[in-house]
Amino acid sequence: MGDLPAVGEGKRGEDGHLGYLLRQAAHAHRQRVEQRLGDLGLTLPQFSVLTMLAAYPGHSSADLARLALVTPQTMSVIVANLLKAGLIVRTPHRVHGRIQSIALTDAGEATLGDAKQRVYALEAEMLRDLAPEAQAAIRQWLTRITQPEAA
Amino acid sequence: MGDLPAVGEGKRGEDGHLGYLLRQAAHAHRQRVEQRLGDLGLTLPQFSVLTMLAAYPGHSSADLARLALVTPQTMSVIVANLLKAGLIVRTPHRVHGRIQSIALTDAGEATLGDAKQRVYALEAEMLRDLAPEAQAAIRQWLTRITQPEAA
């Protein structure tokens, strides 16, 4: 029944299917991030949401969902867990009675500051020894296939 | 409180963080695949497992977990759902009393054949109009950051 190939060999390497490579790369990165964020009790999606809130404060869960390209239900779960951890607070919107504006707490700011250093160091590692043209090609491609029209 | 950027603009585009771009690209691809596989009732992880079993038949759930870079528990869930759908079967290993060898059923083969055409067409779309050097750079990078040493 044949032996199994090692990571990076044959179909598990550069000859593999792009979807497979893409999934594994994203997965490996997430694992590395959450390993380094373990003692902060922060997941990668949670880190993303905190980062978004720091850049665009006062927005709603629905806004964040659009920003992260996830459904409102998904964002609702992440927001609930951040609330439970005391890293964000929700206040009723002044004008719109249904909207809940979200902002970072002091604890949220502090945790985000800690986490950013670690995550950004990891990102620099990913690009180490990469030619500028290669970096540009990768960024362009990732951006392109994220667009709905790339279908 | 400022407006939100559109997909592909500012931090949501080529200037964004790599981890963010990587996550969104993998996510967008998965969504597109599962949309096209919807009538087969197949998810992307399930498709991956069927493909692996076609290439390396007779292996165990633990083998598949190593192949897909996921934990045995995760693979156990996927295998259970494929069993429930009748796309795979498990038989006790001849020599080793604990191992369960897994193989595709006829239904599994047929479903995989259907799915492959759609998924591969999607992959070709992702690479359309891409220079060979850019393709190579992307494949190399994805392979590299999947390796544990890329940390």
Added chain:
DNA sequence: TGCCGTTTATCAGAGCTCTGATATGTTATT
């Protein structure tokens, strides 16, 4: 032979993600 470490499989609990459905509040149309 008997114990120890490894491998396989599985149970429990948690977070992220989806689709589908429902309730409520806002805005536009008639």
Added chain:
DNA sequence: AATAACATATCAGAGCTCTGATAAACGGCA
């Protein structure tokens, strides 16, 4: 003013993914 359309939030159910713990079967070594 009443209705329709839209946005926000939430509940329910499902699949994927993890960590941690447990049990069973195999292999090697004292």
